[in-house]
Amino acid sequence: MKVASLLTGSHSEGIVPPSGFTAWLVALVSLAMAALAVAALAACFATDRLADRWSSELARSSTVTILAPAGDMDAQANAALAAVRTTPGIESARLLDQEEQRELLAPWLGTELTLDVLPVPRVIVMEETEAGPDGDGLRLRLQGEAPDAVYDDHTRWRRPMVAAAERLRLFGLGALALIGLATAGMITLAAQAALAANEPIIRTLRLIGARDAYIARAFVRRFTLRALGGAMVGTVLAALGLLFMPDVATEAAFVTRLGPQGQQWALLLTVPLIAAITAFIATRMAAYRALRHLEDR
Numbered sequence: 571m572k573v574a575s576l577l578t579g580s581h582s583e584g585i586v587p588p589s590g591f592t593a594w595l596v597a598l599v600s601l602a603m604a605a606l607a608v609a610a611l612a613a614c615f616a617t618d619r620l621a622d623r624w625s626s627e628l629a630r631s632s633t634v635t636i637l638a639p640a641g642d643m644d645a646q647a648n649a650a651l652a653a654v655r656t657t658p659g660i661e662s663a664r665l666l667d668q669e670e671q672r673e674l675l676a677p678w679l680g681t682e683l684t685l686d687v688l689p690v691p692r693v694i695v696m697e698e699t700e701a702g703p704d705g706d707g708l709r710l711r712l713q714g715e716a717p718d719a720v721y722d723d724h725t726r727w728r729r730p731m732v733a734a735a736e737r738l739r740l741f742g743l744g745a746l747a748l749i750g751l752a753t754a755g756m757i758t759l760a761a762q763a764a765l766a767a768n769e770p771i772i773r774t775l776r777l778i779g780a781r782d783a784y785i786a787r788a789f790v791r792r793f794t795l796r797a798l799g800g801a802m803v804g805t806v807l808a809a810l811g812l813l814f815m816p817d818v819a820t821e822a823a824f825v826t827r828l829g830p831q832g833q834q835w836a837l838l839l840t841v842p843l844i845a846a847i848t849a850f851i852a853t854r855m856a857a858y859r860a861l862r863h864l865e866d867r
């Protein structure tokens with residue numbers, strides 16, 4: 571009766587040892603790889619938000635910098651301000667006062683240094699419309715009305731920053747692919763070790779009429795469940811670490827919190843599922859390969 575019950579498949583996983591190094595190996599590998607996958611996903615989410623923030627916050631902002639002789643500074647600043655305010659494509663413009671400039675320079679120069687002893691330029695901060703101004707036309711107009719004024723639409727350094735964020739996202743996706751390959755490789759090795767250790771049992775099962783599909787199913791089921799359990803633990807631990815990570819984005823405009831936000835948390839649930847699918851495919855391939863090898867011997 572026991573043999574018949576086994577051959578029906580209701581207890582097929584019983585031929586795989588319930589403990590041993592393969593059990594711990596699959597569970598620990600799945601836990602570690604799931605945690606790394608969550609970290610890589612968090613980095614991808616963060617770089618996406620960073621690229622969007624840098625692009626949106628800087629795309630419609632620009633500045634005009636005036637560094638003229640001391641006696642001509644205020645006159646050129648006022649002329650440049652009047653010019654940009656009457657330029658199509660400029661939504662708003664204002665001239666930074668000394669207090670605002672002092673706050674901007676405080677991280678580098680300190681708070682006790684007065685701006686009178688330094689050749690600090692006057693800065694006009696502008697918000698552009700969606701269409702934006704004619705950059706070349708604005709530069710020509712400023713050259714005629716305020717020769718020492720320089721228009722900067724931030725293109726020179728905004729584009730490299732956005733490109734860097736996009737490359738970081740590609741790096742994160744590549745890391746996810748490598749994590750998946752490493753997981754498949756380790757689970758394959760563990761499955762091969764378990765199959766080799768159970769070679770006498772496999773031969774006995776074949777003698778009493780067990781098919782290869784039944785034997786493979788026993789290993790696939792056990793290793794898939796181990797991978798799923800380990801990946802779930804790793805995902806939860808990594809998610810808790812991200813959840814309690816301090817948010818530095820509230821104090822800095824050009825950084826963002828590492829980790830998912832909103833509906834992105836639901837995507838973390840795919841990590842254990844992908845780990846289980848990876849274990850299923852890797853174990854199934856390893857099992858049938860080992861069974862064919864036994865037939866050839």
